[in-house]
Amino acid sequence: MSISIDRRQFLMGSTALLAAAAAGVGPAMSQETRMRLIFWGGQARADRTYGVTDLYTKASPGTTFDGEFLAFADYWPKLATQTAGGNSPDVIQMDYRYIVEYAKRNAIAPLDEFIGNGLNLDDFDKDQLDGGKVDGKLYGISLGANSTAIMVNTTAFEEAGIELPTRDxxxxxxxxxxxxxxxxxxxxxxxxxxxxxxxxxxxxNWLRQQGKALYTADGLAGFTAEDITAWFQLWADLRAADVIVSPDDQALDATDAIENTMITLGKAPVTYANSNQLIAFQAVNKDKLTMTNYPRIKAGSGGGHYRKPSMFFSLGASSKQQAEGAKFIDYFISNPDAATILGVERGIPCKSSTRDAIKPSLDEQSLVALNFVSNLGDLLGALPPSPPSNAGEVGVALKTKSQEVAFGQQSPQDAGPAFFAQATEILARAKK
Structure with a gap:
């Protein structure tokens, strides 16, 4: 969805505007700064984002925004087209999965020159700052720290008289x-x-609990064919034990949209997500929700979770207004009033001063998210390297292969080696 975010009211009609131009006002108006902002998310995120742009335009007269938000699955094809055509938005919401790819093809600009010059990062969490770097240069400012999590329908569990999933x-x-x-x-x-x-x-998460990784630092697979076979077998066993939803039901969740998840569709009281999504999930669910960590692979195992940058703001490489874009990003992550509007919907703020500013205003579920990410304990491991440029393609291949197993078209023993070969080929292609 696109929207022009210009809340100023123009008080002059067309006749007055022409008179003003004749009097020499026209050149001043030509100095207006108009920035394009693009991000993924639903209406709740859009409302918060546009609330901050409203504040910014009041604080910076002459600056206006053209904003656009899309569902995650629709976002990346559009952004790829815009950046490839040299028509990049000025401020771009960027994902940890894709930041390496966009940086390496010069679709987003380094931010280093703006540090201390419009962009104040003095009390910014180091792990979140490092997460936005590619080859030593800063390409993204984390908008919040989050972790993987499972959303839990507490109302459904209470109705059934069953204890909620715990961190153990x-x-x-x-x-x-x-x-x-x-x-x-x-x-x-x-x-x-x-x-x-x-x-x-x-x-x-499952691999990390075993001391392994999804991707290595040099962009290769951090797992084996045997690992993937075991992963598919784990879910085949859960399917046989009548634990999980049917393949037909799970196939409804094809777009990564919260509205299509099993918890929102009423197919299961538990669904996988990220900690910053609790607010958005609750907005479309009537039952009360909470969240906890992914299951452990066995009692006492830990280290699968990490504090991931939920998303970044980056500057378009073709933008002519990068300095102004950097100032807006600084406002977005630092201004107390902006922080209060944003809350923890994009994750836990990465500046200690911002966290302190918002804590008194957080509602119950926002505090759940803040406390979850802040108290992962033995579940917390180190931030992995940024995914390689073709990681998105690997993710699509995993989903496709998992569906083939779920629908009985392949056994785990056949699907594991097949997916490993496919993933290896995809990652090798990225090296060429």
Whole structure:
């Protein structure tokens, strides 16, 4: 969705405007700064974002914005087209998965020259700052720290008289929990768990708990064919134990939109997500939600989670207004009034001063998100390297292969090596 974010009221009609131009006012008006801003997300995020742009235009007379927001799946094709055609927006919301790709093809601009010159990063979390760097240069300012999480429908669990998933829950515990759920659940057709066999973040978390990785620092696969076979087998076993939703139901969640997740569609009381999404999930769910961590691979295992930059703001490489764009980013991450509007919808603020400013104003669920990310404990591991440029293609291949297993078109033993070969080829191609 596109919108022109210009709240100023022009008080002059066309006749007065012509008179003003004749009097010499015209050149001053030509100095207006108009910036294009693009981001993904739903209406709730858009409302918060545009609330901040309103504040900024009041603080910076003469500056206006043209804003555009899209669903995640629609966002990247459009942004790729714009940047490839030299028609880059001035301020771009960027993802950790794609920042390397966009930086290496010079689609976004380095920000280093603006540090201390419009962009104040003095009390910015180092891990979040490092997350926006590519080859030693800063290409993105993290808009919030978050972690992977599962969204939990507390109302559905309470109706069934079953204890909520806890931070100690393991994948091995799910069949017994599902047996209780299937006999006590009050909602017809609702299974205990979403099928996340095609979810790259779930696979990464599972690998990290074993001391492995999804990608190595040099952009290669950090897993083996045997690992992927075991991953597909894990979900095949959960499917056979009647723990997870049917392949047909899971296929409804094809666009990464919150509205299509199993929890929102009423297919399961648990779905995989990110900690900063609790507010957005609650906005489209009538039942009360909470969140906790991904399951452990076994009792006592940890280290699968990490504090990931939820998203960045970057500057378009073809933008003619990069200095003004850097000032806007600084305002977005630093101004207390802006921070209060934004809350933790994009993640936990990365500046300590901003966190202190918003904490008194946070509602119950925002505090849940803040406390979750701040208290991961033994679940927390180091931030992995930025994904390689073709990581998005690997993620699509994983989802496709997982569906083939779910629908019985391939066994885990055949799908594991097949996906590994495909992923290896994709990553090798990125090196050429």
């Amino acid at each position: 829950l393991s994948y091995a515990d799910l069949p017994a929990m599902a047996e209780k759920w299937n006999s006590s659940n009050k909602r017809a057709g609702m299974k205990l768990w979403s099928d996340y066999s095609g979810g790259e973040p779930g696979l990464e």
